[in-house]
Amino acid sequence: MAFYREWIGQFNKFNKNIKLSIWSTILLQIGLGIFMVIYNFYIRELGFSERTNGQVIAMTSLATAMILIPAGLLSDRYGRKNILLLGIGSSGVVLFFRSIIELETLLMTGAFLTGLTIAFVQVASIPWLAENSKPDQRVHLFSIHFAVMTGANVIGNLVGGVMTDLLSIYFPILLSLRLTLLFGSVLFLAGVIPVFRFKEVKSKTSPENIEKEKTPAKRELIEDKRGIKIIILFAIAQLIIGIGSGLVIPYLNLYFADRFHASNSAIGFIISLGQAATAFAMIIGPAVVRKFGEVKAVVILQLLSLPFLLLTAFTQQLWLAAIGFLFRQALMNAGNPIQMSLMMSKVDDSMKGLANSINQMVFNIGWAVMGPISTGIVIKYGAYWGYALVFSVTASLYFIASIYFFVVFKKLSPSHPSSSFEKATS
Numbered sequence: 001m002a003f004y005r006e007w008i009g010q011f012n013k014f015n016k017n018i019k020l021s022i023w024s025t026i027l028l029q030i031g032l033g034i035f036m037v038i039y040n041f042y043i044r045e046l047g048f049s050e051r052t053n054g055q056v057i058a059m060t061s062l063a064t065a066m067i068l069i070p071a072g073l074l075s076d077r078y079g080r081k082n083i084l085l086l087g088i089g090s091s092g093v094v095l096f097f098r099s100i101i102e103l104e105t106l107l108m109t110g111a112f113l114t115g116l117t118i119a120f121v122q123v124a125s126i127p128w129l130a131e132n133s134k135p136d137q138r139v140h141l142f143s144i145h146f147a148v149m150t151g152a153n154v155i156g157n158l159v160g161g162v163m164t165d166l167l168s169i170y171f172p173i174l175l176s177l178r179l180t181l182l183f184g185s186v187l188f189l190a191g192v193i194p195v196f197r198f199k200e201v202k203s204k205t206s207p208e209n210i211e212k213e214k215t216p217a218k219r220e221l222i223e224d225k226r227g228i229k230i231i232i233l234f235a236i237a238q239l240i241i242g243i244g245s246g247l248v249i250p251y252l253n254l255y256f257a258d259r260f261h262a263s264n265s266a267i268g269f270i271i272s273l274g275q276a277a278t279a280f281a282m283i284i285g286p287a288v289v290r291k292f293g294e295v296k297a298v299v300i301l302q303l304l305s306l307p308f309l310l311l312t313a314f315t316q317q318l319w320l321a322a323i324g325f326l327f328r329q330a331l332m333n334a335g336n337p338i339q340m341s342l343m344m345s346k347v348d349d350s351m352k353g354l355a356n357s358i359n360q361m362v363f364n365i366g367w368a369v370m371g372p373i374s375t376g377i378v379i380k381y382g383a384y385w386g387y388a389l390v391f392s393v394t395a396s397l398y399f400i401a402s403i404y405f406f407v408v409f410k411k412l413s414p415s416h417p418s419s420s421f422e423k424a425t426s
Contacts, residue, residue: 014141017132017198021125024194025145026152028088028121031188033156033275035095035181037268038164040253042177046102050254054375056111057250061367063115064122064360072123072357080128080353081198087120092189099181115364122360127352128198130344138344139286142337147279150333154275160184161268227347231355234343237405238359242366244397247374247390250367252325258383260318270322274329281334288334294342295409298335302402305331306395313391316384332398342409 043053075083094117098110126142133141160180167176248255256262256270281301288297308331311324347355378386 020194024191027191029152030156031184033153034160034184037157037160050375054372057371058368059111060115061364063112064119065364067119068357068361071119072353075124076353080124083124088192090117095185123357126356138341142341143285146337147282150275150279154272157268157272161264165265230346235362239362240401242363244394246367246370248394274326277330278333281330299402299406301335309395313388
């Protein structure tokens, strides 16, 4: 009951902007969850190879990496609401057209455009939450935000797999996949509706903002050397994680299909279970932080995920692979809201969009670079040793990233779990 009252009390303190943002996130992530769990199969059903799937992932991530910093700067200057409206509206339209196109060149173009447009959503959402909350609310806010994202993704994964299998009873498989993708695209686009009701938290005519507008962006960056240093340190950690993640995460649905010949419904269910476990792990994140502090909490959660990643890599039993995936997914991702809260607390408001965009950019660089490499390894070594190899490399990179994070950031955070995390629950 104390745990329940803690979270209800925190949620009730959130302002209307945050609550509207949560509703928007639910619609976006259900739609995206449907789309992403099915799109690899759609490409395969069109007759293209696994290399095409890898190239599509790479194009999306490359485009996102290219646009994230400009998008972050635009978000800092023109407001989060405007950037979110632009990003959600354009991304929804692109996803809709990706659901019906078949030519390979158009598949690549659609993937690239998705990367460009969805970047605007990524860079604006976290700073928007930070600007609408107090420091002592943020650990709970980011935990709820990521848990809602993950939970909505669970629903999307389930709906995507089950809907496709049900439709395939009455329609050809390609049409079933297409109808499911279209449904996901419409739900994603509906996420723009709550954003129209957002109210910007700062007036652009306030003395503080007028003064900031007079300061050239280049001078701001030079003056805040400490903020830039912190952003770069976070970015290095994210780059290592992104490279490891890019080898494995985009192809988990193909892993279950290739190694275990699982159905779309089974794959959707397994991935959904992993997402649900992640949502739960994110909710208990503040308790882990109270016990160990921000940095140790992130490192402990990430290191605990590695044995389960290796279990997934080498098992030949579907149920063991599902268990390994479930715990790896939950533990590895449970530290995300903690990292985000730590980063947002260390940089000035004027640089929050830039900080978030750089971290997203380097992560997407990892996906862009490793996507084709991963599919190439699987094609060369087969469904067992190919996936075993890429999962093992990912585990090694995650280990390096965890040690780096501990060594670098133990100096930047308090030595005991005080600060905003304790204040939020005192």
